[in-house]
Amino acid sequence: MMSPPKGSTATVRQSPEHQSVSFDLKQYLSQKQAEVEAALDRSLPLAEPKTIYESMRYSLLAGGKRLRPILCLATCELLGGTPEMAIPTACALEMVHTMSLIHDDLPAMDNDDFRRGKPTNHKVYGDDIAILAGDGLLAYAFEYIVENTQNVAPQHLLKVIAQLGRAVGAEGLVGGQVVDLESEGKSDVSIETLNFIHTHKTSALLEVSVVSGAILAGADAAVQASLLRYAQNIGLAFQIIDDILDITATSEELGKSAGKDLTAQKATYPSIWGLEESRRQAQVLVENAKAEVASFGDRAIPLMAIADFITARSY
């Protein structure tokens, strides 16, 4: 599913006693993605009642870039943490993200029939099971973090849980979706409202993906704050690029219906700024994100490459 930009090998010049190193983002992402896929598969074995487990697994294992889990793993590693510390939270982030996709796709919400090239959850299992599959994934995310995380102090784990809860609820995803629904069909949506929607609907979960990785690794407040700013910048860049792709890409390339924003008369960055200015703004955000982690040196190369990947991505 994940297609890094062509020529995604980053070369970073270092202090005189080191040689410059080259980094193969494509290989890095493939490897992390495979680790996440295997961990997700293990996280939710089929059980009784079968219908609900099948429905949860159908959406959780439907592919996708796994950007949120990878951000969590990469940040934890950047700070010297181990995969054992971060993998359960990485899986939980994808469970929460999947819940939001299942519920957003419902006829009562965005009414989408396809997601990642496959029929949406409710088209296969019905609206009732789709609602319950989302609820089940959301509740399981918190349980899974507690039951499976290793070598992390309990008070750090509690902080991860609190931040994940906030990122999903009315102060995060849910709040963003509400304002998004309220803005549909309105021709006078302001840039402030559009920013509110996306900082809540998209950025909040990307932010906790990065910050949870930092908390799990035991980062201090200053490091957490710097990584939060990295995440805020890539979060907004990510959404701007999503809006651009909705206009420029085909449904086949997206794996979901293209042009939906136009049809739904949704306010988007290109509709306010135009395509060129939107691309420029996304590029500025990515540069700001990279600047936030530059002081970590070589270890930040994966996070810097992921930031670049966001503006360069093609489906």
Added chain:
Amino acid sequence: MMSPPKGSTATVRQSPEHQSVSFDLKQYLSQKQAEVEAALDRSLPLAEPKTIYESMRYSLLAGGKRLRPILCLATCELLGGTPEMAIPTACALEMVHTMSLIHDDLPAMDNDDFRRGKPTNHKVYGDDIAILAGDGLLAYAFEYIVENTQNVAPQHLLKVIAQLGRAVGAEGLVGGQVVDLESEGKSDVSIETLNFIHTHKTSALLEVSVVSGAILAGADAAVQASLLRYAQNIGLAFQIIDDILDITATSEELGKSAGKDLTAQKATYPSIWGLEESRRQAQVLVENAKAEVASFGDRAIPLMAIADFITARSY
């Protein structure tokens, strides 16, 4: 809302050096209920975006018996814990319970127009906001426990979070609701299936209400196990009585549509056992529940009285 049985003063004879004490359940429940109402009101102040906070507050503050929070508080107190230890979890239990009611009432599920004598959430706010209000309450429950609990060891709090997650997800509420939906309209639902539905859909949350109170107070495994059995017994008794009331009470008394189980051709305990045998079974379960906590002496009087209240309750 809460109407304890008439003459609900329990008299318990004690060891020779003590006088017998009398316990006013009605007063106890009223006082606890008032504490819970105030705590719930404080837990979720109105904020932006208003629609979603209004929708969440509409259902969270719609009254009800507050049985789950009271069980948590009473169990924590029984073991010498303070209200500060248990009130955030007590509120979280009601948030989770409210989420399950909002989602179960949706047209895609049980399609109920009234709940606690008021229009259901989706009738007031629409299906989309109702789905999101449930998601918001579920996510907030976990955040709220972490951010507000005082004087509880972090590892105990993590255990509460894991058990709450399990009680809500596919191993609990969600799993029970799925089998309930699958059984609707079937004339050959077995007693095993009916038990599965109710141990998951109703008992799981009542169990974690009691057990979380024990964990918060620092109870050892044996005490937790004994209180779990208390909860399992009252959980099933509670559901049997609910089934009986669906037949014998009016809609006005219930605050929701009466006779819905018959209309939906739902399997119920009275439909399998008849009314009299159902009442007898509920009574046996309540006696078993009381026997589990008898060894705690005076301190168990609230839990024993609550068990009695379940079979005697009238709306």
